[in-house]
Amino acid sequence: MSLLLQAIFARADHDGDRTALDDGSRQLLYRDLPNAVAAMAGTIRDAIPGFGPVAIELDNGIDWVIADLALLSLGRPNIPLPAFFTKEQRAAALANAGAVGSITVAGIILFDHAIAAVPPGAAKISYTSGSTGDPKGICLDDRLMLQTAQAILARLGEDFAGIHFPILPLAVLLENVAGLYATLLAGGRYLVRSAAAIGLANPFAIDDAQLVTAIEASNATSLILVPEYLACIVDRLERTGVRLDQLRLVAVGGSRVPLSLIDRADRAGLPVVQGYGLTECGSVVSLEAFGERDRGTVGHPLDHVAVSLASDGEIVIAGHFHLGTVGDARVDGPILTGDIGAIDGQGRLSIIGRKSSLIITSFGRNVAPEWIEEQLVAQPQIAQAMVYGDGETMLRALIVPSAPDADIAAGVAAANAALPAYAQIGLWQASRPFTPAHATLTPNGRLRRAAILDRLATRPFFERLCAETGPARARLFSVPQLQAGLAGRISLATYLAYLAQAYHHVRHTVPLMRLARSGLMAKSMLVEALDDYIAEEEGHEQWILNDIRAAGGDADAVVLDGPSPATACMVDHAYATLRDGNPAAFFGMVFVLEGTSIALASNGAEAVRASLGLPHTAFTYLTSHGALDQDHMRFFETLMNRLTDPADQDAIVAMANDIFDLFGGLFAAIAMEDDRAAA
Incomplete structure (x- = not known):
């Protein structure tokens, strides 16, 4: 029998009446574990004869634990597959390992994969990245x-x-070994819930309220987290004042933990210890002891390993480790981790960064990107960050904002203020989140840098445009006047005021298009698009005047009164940009105005009409323009994805960000004094 299983079952003799596993509705005592494992082992043996590897594809729960222990008892290699693996990642892992079956919520599924060369003695085959191209199944005994x-x-x-x-x-x-096995070996209670029950139905869109409530209700004394989950919990505790006083241990690993986050966790009452490890070494290699106050290290190496540094600072770990990968057995020996570290005078290990990710700028300065990323994600506006720029004069960063309206620029500026000049971020752009599902993050939370840069290089320009203008768009849609309009809670006076300012910027649309066209004569694709737009947009300002009359307003007075200062500022900026800069920037204005008109038409127009009791003839501009702009936006996306000139792309992004803010100013300048009565 497995040595690990024997050690766990030994608890049945000493602590038989204690609860080993608990899912909230079902409990298993330590004395019941051997029978439960034997029953599951029999089911697996009958359904999947032979000795080939078997996958577990279950949510967290008692069934996962019993299936894992049953495979240990049978001497069958276990392939644990996380739910966040894509279909392609799952298929690649199963085929690579030569899986003969899988334990799922629907029952046991059989496979007919080719036999794989799994090293003798393998008990677990761990796919750390879930790569679809060349998966590496690390085999552990x-x-x-x-x-x-x-x-x-x-x-x-x-x-x-x-x-x-x-x-x-x-x-x-990390959870399997340091959480489950360590708890059972110690005679503790493993209180396991499904992901959905604790706010992690989508592990990359955390319901922090549900998660903290679940932890509090569990009376848990220990947790294992990755830094992003720790940050989420700390943020919730700071905002609500809740304290999880029953916790005695919060172990954090998987990637670097910013010192500022550890300080915040301390203030929130969380007993955090940092750890470091690798799948190849069985998970944890070093761990802080309780009460360590000199933060910044990952503690002393554990007793079963010996850690040293190579001449270039690479961390080398000696001990009994993994058996190799599927198809490539290894001789036991030291592991060259690829991590750069330091060991202090007390023998504690610190992680500086990855050897392979070290950036050498064009000035010859060596920079570990993890150091800068730590400063970036310590800012409340930034959820994730990846720094790059090898061989360049300045460092760049891909930034995932912490919220749609987060001020990334302010976060980058704050991080730069704490960094020396050679390590500051010179250029940045917003990014979609990095997740294991997109193969841009390992399950333990480490950035897959090459995959992220590949995605960056191949993403369509329209996707970049949406990403890099997301915060500005959020600022526009947070303006109270626009929010009230989308909800249909504005007065007649406010609606007429909006139409007046719409008239004064829409009447410049065609002149601006003609100005842009005159500067883009050498770019036939853009000229043809502008010709189509001009033909569509001629006379739309008259629609607005007709709507004003139908709503009972004075259209002639609107024309005579002229634009508000905010509207004039937006129009003047557009003319100045097209005259003095890159005329392709006009398409950034198109992106803003058409996207906003779609939102107003689809979400606000009918609600406003119904609340004010106005005829449909008072909404021809919004409703007709919304329908037109939906077609325009599909055309616009195709057009932008055909655009290859970096200068044109940069000009469009810059203009879009400017117009989002200027358009927000236009809405913010509209008076809303009467709207409470209308609501």
Whole structure:
């Protein structure tokens, strides 16, 4: 029998009446574990004869744990597959490992894969990245997993294992070994819930309220988190004043943890310890001890490993480790981690960055991007960041905002203020989130830099335009006047005031198009598009005057009164940009105005009409323009994705950001004094 399983079952003799597993509705005592595991082993043996690898594709729960232990008892390699793997990643992993079956919520599924060369003694095949191209299944034996779990207990003491509440998927090795196995070896209660039950139905869109409530209700004494989950919990505690006083241990690993986040966690009462590890080493390699106050390290190496540094600072770990990958067995020996580190006078390890990701600027300065990323994600406006720029004069960053309206520029400026000049971010752009599902993040939270840069190089320009203008768009749509219009809660006076300013910017649309066209004569694709736009847009300002009359307003007075200062500012900026800069910038204005008109037409026009009791003839501009602009936006997306000139692209992004803010100013200048009565 597996050495690991024997050690777990030994608890049945000493702590048989204690609860081992608990999912909220079902409990298993330690004395019941052997029978439950034997029953599952029999089911697997009958359904999947032979000795080939078997996958587990279950949500967190007691069934996952029992299936895992049953495979250990059978000596069958287990392939844990996280739910966030894509269909392609799942298929690649199963084929690479030669899986003969899978345990799923629907039952056991059989496969007919080619036999794979799995190293003898493999108990677990861990796919850390879920790569679809060339997946690497790291093979671990039960001796390594037992040594790792025992070493964690030796560092922390068995007292930590009161009630452990798993947040990470059990398919992630860190939770599997450091959470499940360590808890069962210590005689603790493993209080396991489904992902949806704790606010992680989508692990990359966390319901922080549900997560913190679930932790509080569980009376959990220990958690294992990645830094992003820690940040989410800390933010919730700071905003609500809730305290999770029952927690005695919050272990954080997977990637660097900003010191500022650890300080915030301390102030929020979370007993955080940092750790460092690799799948190849069975998960945890080093771990802070309780009460360490000199932050910034990942603690001393655990008892089962020896850590040293190569001449270039690379961390080298000696001990009994993984057996190799599927199809490529290895001789046991030191692991060259690829991580750059330091060891202080007390023997504690610090992680500086990845050897492969080291940036050398054109000035010859060596920069570890992780150091700068730590400063960036410490800012409240920034959720994720990746720094790059090898060989360039300035560093660049891809930034994932913490909220749609987050001021990324302010966050970057704050991070730069804490960095020396050579390490400051010179250029940045917004990005979609980095996730394992998109192969841009490992399950443990490490950036897959090459994949992110590949995505950056190949993404369509329209996608870049949407991403890099997202915060500005959010600022526009947060303007109270626009929000009230979208909800249909504005007065007649406000609606007429909006139409008046719409008239004064729409009447410049065709003249601006003609000005842009005159400067783009050498670019036939853009000229043809402008010709189509001009033909469509002629006379639309008259629609607005007709709507004003139908709504009971004075159209002639609107013409005579002229634009508000905010409207004039937006129009003047557009003319100046087209005259003095790149005329392709006009398409940035198109992106803003057409996108906004679609939102107003689809969400606001009918609500406003109904609340004010106006005829449909008072809304021809919004309703007709909304329908037209939906077609225009599809055409616009295709046009932008055909645009290859970087200068044109940059000009369009810059103009769009400017117009979002100027258009927001136009709305903000509209008086709303009477709107409370209208609502």
